[in-house]
Amino acid sequence: MKTALKVNGRTRIVDAPGDKPLLWVLREELELSGPKFGCGQGLCGACTVLLDGQAVRSCSTPLSAVGKAAITTIEGVGASEVGQKVAAAWVDQDVPQCGYCQAGQIMSAVALLSANPRPGEAEIDAAMSGNLCRCGTYHRIRAAIRQAVT
Numbered sequence: 001m002k003t004a005l006k007v008n009g010r011t012r013i014v015d016a017p018g019d020k021p022l023l024w025v026l027r028e029e030l031e032l033s034g035p036k037f038g039c040g041q042g043l044c045g046a047c048t049v050l051l052d053g054q055a056v057r058s059c060s061t062p063l064s065a066v067g068k069a070a071i072t073t074i075e076g077v078g079a080s081e082v083g084q085k086v087a088a089a090w091v092d093q094d095v096p097q098c099g100y101c102q103a104g105q106i107m108s109a110v111a112l113l114s115a116n117p118r119p120g121e122a123e124i125d126a127a128m129s130g131n132l133c134r135c136g137t138y139h140r141i142r143a144a145i146r147q148a149v150t
């Protein structure tokens with residue numbers, strides 16, 4: 001099935017079944033390898049992308065559910081001011097260890113700060129709790145979010 005997707009500000013045509021997870025459409029059809037496969041069940045957050053600014057788990061979002069929503073992956077995060085601030089804070093705080101989960105972490109942080117530029121600690125907890133990091137970089141993630149808020 002041919003589908004037009006708006007990805008990182010460009011219209012891209014993909015030929016894939018409607019039940020194919022968006023994660024694999026992005027990685028296999030569009031060669032956007034930033035979103036990562038972790039659990040495949042919507043539990044770890046490694047595959048997080050934005051759909052119209054909302055953080056979603058692309059592993060459990062079928063292509064048919066995307067519709068006309070604008071997709072933003074880590075490859076397009078620098079197009080927004082919030083994305084630039086978050087990415088710069090991630091570099092300043094030297095957040096990643098192995099790095100595997102970090103694209104998803106950044107996308108969740110961007111979704112949070114785009115909707116709520118001054119989140120409280122509980123709001124940060126709620127927004128980031130679905131993004132797991134096996135290296136335990138949570139303190140640096142939190143420091144980067146605090147830096148991006150200021």
Ligand code: FES
Binds near residue numbers: 036040046057058
């Ligand atoms: Fe999608 Fe884990 S790979 S949430």
